[in-house]
Amino acid sequence: MVSDSSPAKVPCSERGSSIIDPLLTGLRSGDRRALAKAITLIESSREDHRERAEILLAQALPYTGASLRLGISGVPGVGKSTFIEALGLMLVAQGHRVAVLAIDPSSRIHGGSILGDKTRMEQLASHPAAFIRPSPSSGTLGGVAARTREAVLLVESAGFNIVIVETVGVGQSETAVADLTDLFVLLQLPHAGDDLQAMKRGVMEWADLIVINKSDLDPEAAALAQSQIAMAQRPTHLGQAPDVLRLSALRGEGLHDFWDRVQHQAAALRATGRFDQRRQEQWRAWMWDLIHARLMAKFCAHPAVHEALRPIENAVVEGQMLPTEAVKKLMRLFEPSSPSTH
Amino acid sequence: MVSDSSPAKVPCSERGSSIIDPLLTGLRSGDRRALAKAITLIESSREDHRERAEILLAQALPYTGASLRLGISGVPGVGKSTFIEALGLMLVAQGHRVAVLAIDPSSRIHGGSILGDKTRMEQLASHPAAFIRPSPSSGTLGGVAARTREAVLLVESAGFNIVIVETVGVGQSETAVADLTDLFVLLQLPHAGDDLQAMKRGVMEWADLIVINKSDLDPEAAALAQSQIAMAQRPTHLGQAPDVLRLSALRGEGLHDFWDRVQHQAAALRATGRFDQRRQEQWRAWMWDLIHARLMAKFCAHPAVHEALRPIENAVVEGQMLPTEAVKKLMRLFEPSSPSTH
Numbered sequence: 001m002v003s004d005s006s007p008a009k010v011p012c013s014e015r016g017s018s019i020i021d022p023l024l025t026g027l028r029s030g031d032r033r034a035l036a037k038a039i040t041l042i043e044s045s046r047e048d049h050r051e052r053a054e055i056l057l058a059q060a061l062p063y064t065g066a067s068l069r070l071g072i073s074g075v076p077g078v079g080k081s082t083f084i085e086a087l088g089l090m091l092v093a094q095g096h097r098v099a100v101l102a103i104d105p106s107s108r109i110h111g112g113s114i115l116g117d118k119t120r121m122e123q124l125a126s127h128p129a130a131f132i133r134p135s136p137s138s139g140t141l142g143g144v145a146a147r148t149r150e151a152v153l154l155v156e157s158a159g160f161n162i163v164i165v166e167t168v169g170v171g172q173s174e175t176a177v178a179d180l181t182d183l184f185v186l187l188q189l190p191h192a193g194d195d196l197q198a199m200k201r202g203v204m205e206w207a208d209l210i211v212i213n214k215s216d217l218d219p220e221a222a223a224l225a226q227s228q229i230a231m232a233q234r235p236t237h238l239g240q241a242p243d244v245l246r247l248s249a250l251r252g253e254g255l256h257d258f259w260d261r262v263q264h265q266a267a268a269l270r271a272t273g274r275f276d277q278r279r280q281e282q283w284r285a286w287m288w289d290l291i292h293a294r295l296m297a298k299f300c301a302h303p304a305v306h307e308a309l310r311p312i313e314n315a316v317v318e319g320q321m322l323p324t325e326a327v328k329k330l331m332r333l334f335e336p337s338s339p340s341t342h
Numbered sequence: 343m344v345s346d347s348s349p350a351k352v353p354c355s356e357r358g359s360s361i362i363d364p365l366l367t368g369l370r371s372g373d374r375r376a377l378a379k380a381i382t383l384i385e386s387s388r389e390d391h392r393e394r395a396e397i398l399l400a401q402a403l404p405y406t407g408a409s410l411r412l413g414i415s416g417v418p419g420v421g422k423s424t425f426i427e428a429l430g431l432m433l434v435a436q437g438h439r440v441a442v443l444a445i446d447p448s449s450r451i452h453g454g455s456i457l458g459d460k461t462r463m464e465q466l467a468s469h470p471a472a473f474i475r476p477s478p479s480s481g482t483l484g485g486v487a488a489r490t491r492e493a494v495l496l497v498e499s500a501g502f503n504i505v506i507v508e509t510v511g512v513g514q515s516e517t518a519v520a521d522l523t524d525l526f527v528l529l530q531l532p533h534a535g536d537d538l539q540a541m542k543r544g545v546m547e548w549a550d551l552i553v554i555n556k557s558d559l560d561p562e563a564a565a566l567a568q569s570q571i572a573m574a575q576r577p578t579h580l581g582q583a584p585d586v587l588r589l590s591a592l593r594g595e596g597l598h599d600f601w602d603r604v605q606h607q608a609a610a611l612r613a614t615g616r617f618d619q620r621r622q623e624q625w626r627a628w629m630w631d632l633i634h635a636r637l638m639a640k641f642c643a644h645p646a647v648h649e650a651l652r653p654i655e656n657a658v659v660e661g662q663m664l665p666t667e668a669v670k671k672l673m674r675l676f677e678p679s680s681p682s683t684h
Contacts, residue, residue, distance in 0.1 A: 054664070054666050054667070057664055057666070058664050058666075058667060061661070061664060064661075065661060279661070280659040280660070280661075281659075283658045283659050283661060283665060284655065284658065284659050286658075286665040287655065287658045287665035287668050287669060289665075290665050290666060290669040291638070291641065291669055291672065291673075292634065292638065294669055294673050295637040295638065295641055295676075296633070296634065296637065298673070298676075299633065299637055313626065313629065316625050316626065316628075316629045317622040317623075317625050317626050318622070318625075319403070319406075319407060319621070319622075319625060322396070322399055322400050322403060323625065323628040323629035323631075323632050324396050324399070324400075324632060325396070325400060326629055327629060327632040327633055327636055330633065331633075331636050331640070334637075334640075
């Protein structure tokens with residue numbers, strides 16, 4: 001629930017407003033309830049909530065950016081929850097503060113959630129230095145990803161220095177996660193066979209680290225998969241071939257090694273400037289996503305377009321007019337009205 | 343190559359132009375070279391080619407729509423080419439004319455092609471009643487899908503009554519294919535284990551038919567997978583649970599049964615009106631995709647936006663301005679100029 005302690009009237013929607021949102025004060029002081037409320041606020045689609053969310057985010061901006069953002073993906077059954085819980089517990093024991101967010105490509109048809117189970121990661125969830133937030137339960141993948149981007153900023157401003165963004169390995173959610181994290185980790189099963197090769201130019205291309213989990217189940221298959229994947233790799237978008245390693249999250253084997261590699265990769269990226277470069281690209285992509293959304297809203301609200309849209313759309317839907325022709329007509333109507341024609 | 347037999351000057355870009363493009367005459371008379379040229383034309387991004395392509399498509403429109411459009415997906419290694427070739431040969435032997443198009447989510451980084459191998463399906467490719475066209479080798483997934491939608495119309499106007507659109511099971515290309523076909527078929531390996539369950543609410547949701555290929559390799563695993571998938575199914579977007587069947591394309595086992603099911607499903611969909619309904623939705627989606635693209639182009643070309651874009655984008659990229667704030671500023675500049683302010 002969004003607190004009703006919101007400023008009664010927001011005097012100015014510009015960044016730098018002198019009235020500091022009490023939620024920010026809460027965030028900065030480590031109040032977990034304030035953090036939960038702030039995330040609920042940014043997830044709200046109510047217009048007044050949205051306005052307040054934007055001011056809050058602008059005020060939080062100077063306190064963001066210092067965390068390591070880690071994306072983790074893999075098909076259901078690969079052991080993501082076990083892996084994240086084991087990793088998270090190791091990290092909080094080392095003094096880190098760990099936030100876990102999720103992007104769940106909820107069914108476009110059934111509205112279900114693959115990741116939404118709140119009972120997962122119970123041990124980590126109850127740790128004072130950890131914060132776990134399931135994916136927003138509604139909205140398009142794009143909308144969910146946008147909310148998650150904002151949630152990353154909020155947890156950073158609340159002092160979490162490691163942010164894990166989790167997603168399942170279906171559809172396009174991996175690229176959404178890769179697009180908002182610093183390092184992208186792909187979990188694999190030891191005996192995926194064909195699929196490993198299959199993926200090598202798809203999702204694997206986005207991976208900075210490939211982890212063969214459940215390696216204890218079939219050590220031989222895991223070793224084979226490791227060498228196959230390692231051979232198949234080419235430099236990623238970050239300019240280096242991804243590490244491939246085996247571990248067993250359930251047994252806690254290989255987690256320290258995993259974390260060493262993460263730190264090593266992050267350090268290497270920072271040293272070459274690629275770390276910052278990637279974050280810059282992510283800010284840019286976020287901006288363009290928003291532009292897309294706003295343009296569409298503006299188009300639909302344009303009076304002449306609004307009036308002509310239904311009949312033209314109907315002709316298209318009935319197969320009587322090609323979409324290309326329809327769009328040409330509609331775009332002509334969308335032209336800004338010039339004074340001489342009125 | 344696009345023929346230089348194009349009308350020297352296109353007098354009018356409206357549909358219904360009285361000058362019939364010679365390519366259409368070729369298409370309609372079953373000239374395969376004309377079809378190949380027409381597809382090359384629609385794949386071209388040259389502006390004059392694009393104009394001619396749109397007229398050609400508008401002229402071809404009355405002759406389209408009569409085929410059954412079948413989408414086929416599955417990870418590399420699942421045996422798509424073998425399956426499509428075996429199916430295609432069976433269908434041409436029955437008197438059908440079969441066109442095979444491909445949507446290949448070419449690597450966003452390396453520009454490679456997973457499906458582009460022209461030596462595939464050699465027997466089918468050389469059959470006079472078949473036409474095989476690899477995916478456009480460049481462009482975004484959206485662009486490739488748009489070209490494929492147009493190619494479907496062209497092969498239909500050339501008299502092909504079965505159009506197979508193939509894609510690999512990575513990324514979002516399955517939904518692109520499902521969005522332009524009447525029935526979507528997902529190929530699976532018999533021993534995919536966890537992954538089968540994994541996919542059941544992702545891509546499987548789009549499948550009207552699930553085929554466990556290579557069932558001869560491990561009949562027991564295939565039977566188990568079949569029953570697991572069948573149990574896990576829920577009604578799809580077409581309102582019925584997908585059929586799950588086993589076959590071996592390599593041995594030619596199960597293909598007749600597969601085709602019976604396809605025909606049965608298509609008939610059922612036609613009887614309930616869902617067949618047409620789905621095509622209507624596809625026309626609509628195509629229109630909106632185009633609107634998206636045109637709006638973005640218009641935005642970027644707007645003088646005030648163009649001037650302000652770089653500094654604002656730089657502030658965003660440097661983390662000094664939130665994308666939300668930046669977009670608010672840019673959208674204000676994009677407002678149609680009102681006479682009173684000049």
